[in-house]
Structures are given as C-alpha cells and as structure tokens.
Amino acid sequence: MSGVKARPIEFLLSDLDGTLLRPDHSLSPRTLDAVRALRDAGVAFSLASGRPPRAMLQQIEALGVDLPTVGFNGGSIVNPDGSCLVRHHVPVAAAVTALLLFEAQPGIETWVFADDQWLLRDLDGPLMPLERQALGYAPKVVGSFDEYLPRIDKIVAASNDHRLLMALETRLQARTSGQAQASRSQPRFLDVTALQADKGQALVTLAKHLGVSLERTAALGDGGNDPAMFQRAGLSIAMGQAEEQVKRQADVITGSNLEDGAAEAIERYILQR
Structure with missing residues (x-):
C-alpha cells in the first residue's frame, strides 16, 4: 500500500x-x-x-x-x-422509462419503494418471499404505480436471470443518462435511483x-x-x-x-x- x-x-x-x-x-x-x-x-x-x-x-x-x-x-x-x-427521489421521467422497460420483460419482478413502503402489482414473483424475509416487512399490492411517481426512492428489477439484468442495466443507463442511476446491487437486483x-x-x-x-x-x-x-x-x-x-x-x-x-x-x- x-x-x-x-x-x-x-x-x-x-x-x-x-x-x-x-x-x-x-x-x-x-x-x-x-x-x-x-x-x-x-x-x-x-x-x-x-x-x-x-x-x-x-x-x-x-x-x-x-x-x-x-x-x-x-x-x-x-x-x-x-x-x-x-x-433524493427518482425523477418522474426516469421512473416511467424504467417501469415501462421492466414491465415489458417476462421474468422480471418490478418493485417500487416510495412513502416508506414496498410496492408491487402482484405477489406471484418467486423472489418476493425471499425479499420479504430480508427486509422484515411485507409489500403492499397496488393496481398502478402512477400516484407514487413523484416520490419514488428506488425501483428494482428482480430476476434470477443475471444476464438479462446485465443487458437491462446497459439499456437503462443509456436511456436515463443524466437523469438517474442504474446499477446491480446484487447479481439478481437491478436498482434505479436518483442521479444524486x-x-x-x-x-x-x-x-x-x-x-x-x-x-x-x-x-x-x-x-x-x-x-x-x-x-x-x-x-x-x-x-x-x-x-x-x-x-x-x-x-x-x-x-x-x-x-x-x-x-x-x-x-x-x-x-x-
């Protein structure tokens, strides 16, 4: 050293x-x-x-x-x-871009964190029970993420397909450059957060x-x-x-x-x- x-x-x-x-x-x-x-x-x-x-x-x-x-x-x-x-919240435009990209991909679980809550649209994802155990609290099922868009702290694409997440990371970084950050906090999680x-x-x-x-x-x-x-x-x-x-x-x-x-x-x- x-x-x-x-x-x-x-x-x-x-x-x-x-x-x-x-x-x-x-x-x-x-x-x-x-x-x-x-x-x-x-x-x-x-x-x-x-x-x-x-x-x-x-x-x-x-x-x-x-x-x-x-x-x-x-x-x-x-x-x-x-x-x-x-x-710092995720800018609305970047949040919309990420949500549209993730929800169009089969095999991706899309999670939104806002208002001190973990939000998702259904409970069917295989990674949800593991995340619930890790976080120590249950998610809230919502019909839409729209009302939370101005107050999103983080969006997560969760999947056991690590190569898909790597590809999505590259695509999202290009689409949200200068607006938000996209990085894999773990091999099965792609996080979207504010640029700051x-x-x-x-x-x-x-x-x-x-x-x-x-x-x-x-x-x-x-x-x-x-x-x-x-x-x-x-x-x-x-x-x-x-x-x-x-x-x-x-x-x-x-x-x-x-x-x-x-x-x-x-x-x-x-x-x-």
Whole structure:
C-alpha cells in the first residue's frame, strides 16, 4: 500500500447485504465482535445499503450503529432519530422509462419503494418471499404505480436471470443518462435511483459530517453500487465473492461473506493500523 493507504482509518462505511451479512442475512459472531472492536478503537462506523432505511433497523441495533446511515444506495441518509439528513427521489421521467422497460420483460419482478413502503402489482414473483424475509416487512399490492411517481426512492428489477439484468442495466443507463442511476446491487437486483443517490457522495457527506478527511476513510462492499465508495475512500476493500469488475476497483480483497470476510478486513486492514 502507498503511504496514503497506510494511514490510520478513522471512519469505515460498509455495505450490508453480501458484505456484513451472510447469505442467510444473519450477522456472524465474529463480525459483531469486529465491529465492536472498531468502536472500542475509536473508529467511526456506519452502513451504506441499497435497502430502505426501514429495513436496516435490526442490523443497526445489532451492530450498535449510532451515526447517520445510508439507504437506497445513497438516495437517503437518515439520522439516528429517524430524521433525514439527505433525500433524493427518482425523477418522474426516469421512473416511467424504467417501469415501462421492466414491465415489458417476462421474468422480471418490478418493485417500487416510495412513502416508506414496498410496492408491487402482484405477489406471484418467486423472489418476493425471499425479499420479504430480508427486509422484515411485507409489500403492499397496488393496481398502478402512477400516484407514487413523484416520490419514488428506488425501483428494482428482480430476476434470477443475471444476464438479462446485465443487458437491462446497459439499456437503462443509456436511456436515463443524466437523469438517474442504474446499477446491480446484487447479481439478481437491478436498482434505479436518483442521479444524486451515490454511495461515494454519501461517504463524502458523512466524512464531512464527522470531520474526517477522506484519506482516513475506508469503504467495504461487494456489489456494483460499491465502487462509487471505493473511488472516494482512502482505503477500498472488496469482498471475495464480488464480481471481477468490482474487485478490480478495490485496493485490497478480503474473504467472502461465507468466510467472515468483513471481519477479516476490519481485523487485518483497519485494526492492525
């Protein structure tokens, strides 16, 4: 590592799903211990996720996070008291473009997050029960998304056809360029968020909020929305199971989320400094 990368880390911003959480969405004892050790060492710690803020409360409590947390890939930053530090909605034109594209594709489940609710048009999708378990609350079935268009925090195309999502990601990025962001937070999820909804900018905002220079920050993640953090952080760490294009943008690679890779990263690259 360079001299800059070797400086002590004062703030770690970590992804949640696929990073801190195991595939069954649980936190391992080693991960809990590692985060506790961070706090004991005086290192600030928070979460940045594609999840709605409402779906992070259990993990926030378990990890003892007492700082603002980032939801919707940076579309919202929520203070510990529940008030919003930052909030960005998907522009209506981009939302309409994404919804028309997704709903025209067989095998795609289209989910909309707005007004602190998870909205969908039917309950038939095979991924819906898994997402319900992960989020910890049930979706609301609506006949149309139209009334929510001005207030959408995130749209998700969900599918087990990873190649289809990659193709849709490319098409949507071209169609909504300059309006919104489209990125795969996980191989089976394509997220559409506001252009300002960026984990990298969220890292900048929180570092400034904490009075920490960016060169003394670290970012940890595994998804296609995490390199935005990597590009801003003084130290970037990719999970072992991340796609190669994500790993290539990180300074170091840790183990997978099946191998307590997040805890390994905290112990090896942050606490040992």
